[in-house]
Amino acid sequence: MNRLENIKNALRDIPDFPKPGILFKDITPVLSHPQLFGDAIDLMAETVEGQKIDFVAGIEARGFIFGAALARKINCGFVPIRKPGKLPYKTFREEYSLEYGTDSVEVHRDAFFKGASVYLADDLLATGGTAAAAAKLIKKCGAEVSLIGFLIELSFLKGGEKLISFPVKSLIRY
Numbered sequence: 001m002n003r004l005e006n007i008k009n010a011l012r013d014i015p016d017f018p019k020p021g022i023l024f025k026d027i028t029p030v031l032s033h034p035q036l037f038g039d040a041i042d043l044m045a046e047t048v049e050g051q052k053i054d055f056v057a058g059i060e061a062r063g064f065i066f067g068a069a070l071a072r073k074i075n076c077g078f079v080p081i082r083k084p085g086k087l088p089y090k091t092f093r094e095e096y097s098l099e100y101g102t103d104s105v106e107v108h109r110d111a112f113f114k115g116a117s118v119y120l121a122d123d124l125l126a127t128g129g130t131a132a133a134a135a136k137l138i139k140k141c142g143a144e145v146s147l148i149g150f151l152i153e154l155s156f157l158k159g160g161e162k163l164i165s166f167p168v169k170s171l172i173r174y
């Protein structure tokens with residue numbers, strides 16, 4: 001079987017988590033298996049082969065896991081995009097709407113140099129609100145979003161529509 005099929009087979013569906021009606025894609029069986037985790041990072045890296053990437057930005061919390069490993073793999077820096085109030089230095093903040101209410105993400109103002117090429121990474125694309133806000137933050141810092149990469153995309157939630165102005169690459173789509 002190919003690498004993607006093996007990763008897909010290891011993902012675990014948890015119904016009604018964290019609330020009724022949500023089918024949660026549990027990535028922990030992939031992370032705990034060295035071959036599968038390594039393959040996932042290799043496949044994400046292959047999507048930017050030959051492209052100049054200065055930073056990988058990962059979205060808290062699961063985007064840190066994939067983003068940090070990917071940054072090492074492609075030999076560039078890692079920048080955390082965090083929930084509000086977590087970063088110690090001056091930040092930019094971007095708010096986005098949820099089903100009920102709003103949430104926001106923050107990044108250090110000096111995280112990127114002007115014109116830097118950034119790979120934005122997260123584990124999963126659902127409605128796209130989080131990734132769209134993170135991409136706006138990167139642009140606020142004067143950097144470029146060269147690719148938004150996900151392990152998984154729930155395409156029926158149409159999150160790609162919120163990311164229309166960016167190149168998006170998801171390895172596994174449902």
Ligand code: AMP
Nearest residue numbers: 023024025124125126127128129130159
């Ligand atoms: P969204 O802003 O709706 O695209 O949500 C994306 C974030 O929520 C990602 O960081 C995911 O980790 C998490 N997420 C949303 N839906 C799911 C799901 N069905 N299974 C696992 N994680 C999810």
